[in-house]
Amino acid sequence: MATLRERKSYREQILGALYEAIEGNRLLGMTGTRLAQDLDIPEQDLAAACTYLAGEGLITVDWEPGNIPAMVTLTHQGIRLMEAEEEKRG
Template structure:
């Protein structure tokens, strides 16, 4: 079981990889297999991160049997969240 810090890190990583992969276009998505490959995190932790982020309205997830993300996409709110984060990072430099 992942610690709270690990769970928060996984969530942030999922959002970052997804945002970079789809270049802010909410019509594009990434497969769960690609996310697992890019992030190298345990499958159950990826599923938990996706469930959490979907609950927050930041992503949508199409699920395969066995609670495995098949396709993950950013929502409009997810894009806004990532753009705000990007603006904060640019302002900090």
């Protein structure tokens, strides 16, 4: 099981990867397989992070059997959060 620091890092990485991938187009997303590979996140931790982020209303997830994220997309709220983070960084 991932530590709290790892779990937070996974969530941030997922949001960042989605934001970068969609380039402002909310209709685009990423497969769970691609997220896991690109970010090197264990499957179980990816599912937990996606469940958390979906619960916060930041992403939507289409699930495959076995609790595996099939497609992950940012919500409007998720995009707004990432835009605010981008503005903070300048």
